[in-house]
Amino acid sequence: MSAVLPSTTHEQTERVVAGILIALSGNIMFATSDAIVKLLTARYSVFQIIVSQALFALIPLTVMILRSGGFGRLRVHHPRLVLLRAALAGTATVFGFYSFSQLPLAESYSIAFCTPLFVTLLSIPILGEKVGLHRWGAVLVGFIGIIVMVRPGFETLHVGHAAALVGAGLGAFTVLVMRRIAREEAHAVMVLAVVTGLIAVSLPGMILTFRMPTLPDMALFACTGLLMGSAQFFVAKSLSLAPASVIAPMQYSMILWAIIYGAILFGTQVDPVMVFGAAIVIGSGLYIMHRERRRARLGR
Template structure:
């Protein structure tokens, strides 16, 4: 899951029940910042597992399996301790969200092992653009000129990072773009569920389905991990579980258009982690591309906030 923005207006108001939490903007911002730090940490651990840092490089499907397995264990233990009141889940929405999320996470882990974390993270920020485009045929949403302009800016930034048609184009950048597409699709289902079911239930159902998918896929690429890699897979699962909890809780306590711009701090955390542990410093072209993507995504978030105020 690296999913920084959920466009507003995609789910008809009548389709969502009353919110489960009272609005708490300050708390939502703090929760989102915590989520961004942990999301960036998952890509850092994925990079260590997908390279020879902790032993022979693991396949992205195996890294994804570790993420879902140990996240599921952590969430199941939390649910057993807290014994939350569960409601009937929307299994169709959960299944669709999980397929998209599992695909996006696996592609993102592969990208993180191949290119600098800051660039992979920046390209993933194109996911709100894909979510906006997908909402047109799936939800019948209308898109105005401001949103088209924001989408064009974000996509231009992604093209700067990918550099298609040049020798500098890397497969890792295309993997990150694929991750953004899958995660953009996931955002539509995530927002629908965050207003309908409690965060812990969403996490439990999502990770249960995700573990089944990851297990079916990993049998084809499994290789015995080293002790350090086992520790890394445990870590990525626990960190991802925490990131999901913070992210969903933030969405439940404030408008997405208000709180999600703070998720762009993921880029800062990713660059800092990469520089500190792998000595990777963003290139000037990478910085220009990353800032262009963030500018487009930020413009889209601002426009959605304006539109929401007008509807109110």
């Protein structure tokens, strides 16, 4: 027995490390896809970008579904909530991509990372949860971080900031719906529903604003979609190797790639004040995750 325990612990550690590395790789793909989206927003509407991205994303997602048993094995247990999540995700993406067109990528990410703060606030009226002083404090600190980033009165506030905040709020509703159905719905079902929601929400806007892409731009559309779809596969794989509480904070690594892509592709200078505000938001989000994990452990 004594020889088995260290081996088992070592294997578990290796699985967690592998999960973290795979999650980080998936987040690099997400950030790269978003950087390409920002490039494309200079020439195409967000509606056309979203639909094109989603169509190409279906390729790796189809591979993922076939590897897990095929479409015939997919079962939807809560169709209304799955559709609601798809519609919310599709609408949130419209606002998020629009913010990419108006703000530096790192700044859009930083505002989007306040989603855990909105989740905490909305869980009170929607889920009937009780929020203690620790989480209230984290929410307050997080909103202070947002104020530090946008610096009202010192920097010009425009529709890009509002779009990012609306996208984060809609993202919070999406998370709450996911909490309700995550244990009963397969990951493939939820991802496929979201991609379908992206197409359904943006297709009318795409028809009105369609512009025939050039061949180089078509390649960019393909890249952003394939990267986004593949990233979903990587995240799903990481969650099968390590706990969600370990994988979730890995999304914050995207801010680093956003800063790098901003400097290389768009000539965006690193703003120390924005980085400081983002660090406050990320810190508050991580603390909320810690409190959520502790509350779940005590509940068990």
